[in-house]
Amino acid sequence: MISLDDDSNDPQKMLPETVLLIRLTPEEVQQVQALLSHLDMPVESMAFEEMEDLKNFACEGEILLAILRVDGRRKRPDQDVRLLRNCLQPSVPLLLLVTPDQASRIKKYLRAGSDEFWILPLDSKAFPARFYVLLQWAQSAVEEREGMLRAGRAGKGGLAFLLSGMLECVRGWLLRIFYGGRERLTPDAAHLIAGKWVEVCRLGGGSFGDVWLVKEKETEKLAVAKIPHTPKLNLKFIREAAILRYFAGHPNAVQVLDVVRADGKVILIQEYVEGKTLQDLLDEGMDPAAKERAYLELLNVVSHGHEQNIMHRDIKPENILLTPGGQLKLLDFGTAKDLTRRSISSTVIGSRPYMAPEQIMGESRLTSDVWALGVVLYALATGFLPFYAENEKELMDSILETEPESPCHLEPEVPGELEKIILKCLQKDWRNRYRSAGELRAELLLRFPRFGEGKVLPG
DSSP, rough: OOOOOSSSOOOOOOOOOOOEEOOOHHHHHHHHHHHHHSSSSSOOOEEEHHHHHOOEEEEEOOOOEEEEEEEETSHHHHHHHHHHHHHHTTSSSSSEEOGGGGGGHHHHHHTTTEEEEEEEOOOHHHHHHHHHHHHHHHHHHHHHHHHHHHHHHHHTOOHHHHHHHHHHHHHHHHHHHTTTTTOOOOOTTTTETTTEEEEEEEEEESSSSSEEEEEEETOEEEEEEEESSSSSHHHHHHHOOOOHTEEEEEBBBBBEEEEEEEEEEEEEEEEOOOEEHHHHHHHHHHOOOHHHHHHHHHHHHHHHHHHTTTTSOOOOOOGGGOOTTTOOEOOGGGGEEOOOTSSBOOOOOOOGGGHHHHTTOOOOOOOHHHHHHHHHHHHHHHSSSSOOOOSSSHHHHHHHHOOOOOOOHHOOOHHHHHHOOOOOHHHGGGSSOOOOOOHHHHHHHHHHHTSSSSSSSOO
């Protein structure tokens, strides 16, 4: 990193950004250094074996990220975690590489100050995504500190700086008097996230956090901020960002612009996409060609995830956005799961009418997404859901025990070959479905090469 101005005698000149590697094996050090070599910015790494040597460096250097290996050689690894956390600036992420025999103690290590963990061994697929997300968060924190330092220098000791602060206080006081209880934010009252993103208005929220429309302070570019309710949810948001890295550059997935930390919370900054949900468009009425094009784009993005062993777990029309130009964007990867290291997920997550039987029972698989894709295709073809009940228990019983009504009975214009594809997606036994969205897409285009032109789905 270079100094913040051209004065070579500046005492605040920054040291090179460094990733600390504590007690990693030579092979692990080599793997991390290989990941650093792919960055478009110079980042050094320094390996330490003794905590005392590290303590002096960590308190003086410009640290980007710290990685500590936790194994059974130490009597109290949690004390090492706490010591390291106290040496680092609060904005510096701390990642633990935990041996399998220490996995049962992870909660203790997180309470001691770790931000993220990885159960060893390292791999070449899932770990890099997690690692780069932490680096992105760390780099944003460095940029925020630099910005604050620049601002402090620019206004240091100046009367104008003092008067400006007084005027802002008065303006804020007047706004509270006249607009007190309203949630809408004025530019002067808006909260600044990580010194870079200005809150514009709250878009919504859920059980995990709030969603805000924000704009970049310098460019006024609009974006969306996903803010957890509590720092206890930081791990979930880091994992979501890591999953979204697999979709970087994909035209049908929402892109992550930044990962920042504010008020102790990890915040995801995602691209702002203007448009309507597939559900809204279906309610308004869609022509067959538009439905077919949207479904193909949905298959494209889900297939891309399945190729990376990522399942979405909450595919439904409400999570599918279409831009005014007709481009599809799959939203809400907050429930997505990386199955690179496990074959199934043991969490009941999803929206009931689109949940597969095994998902209801708490064992999601890639083929659970295929079921949801089948439900969406059933709805596009017939205008109805295959399973529906006002009572949630009745709905789940129906999904688990009853067969869906024939799409051809509901809509005689549905081709017989399309019905076969839909019903294969909706097999109760996951082993009898298409193995992935890619396999479903291949079968659909084999049977209907012109799917996408409006020649297959009824009007």
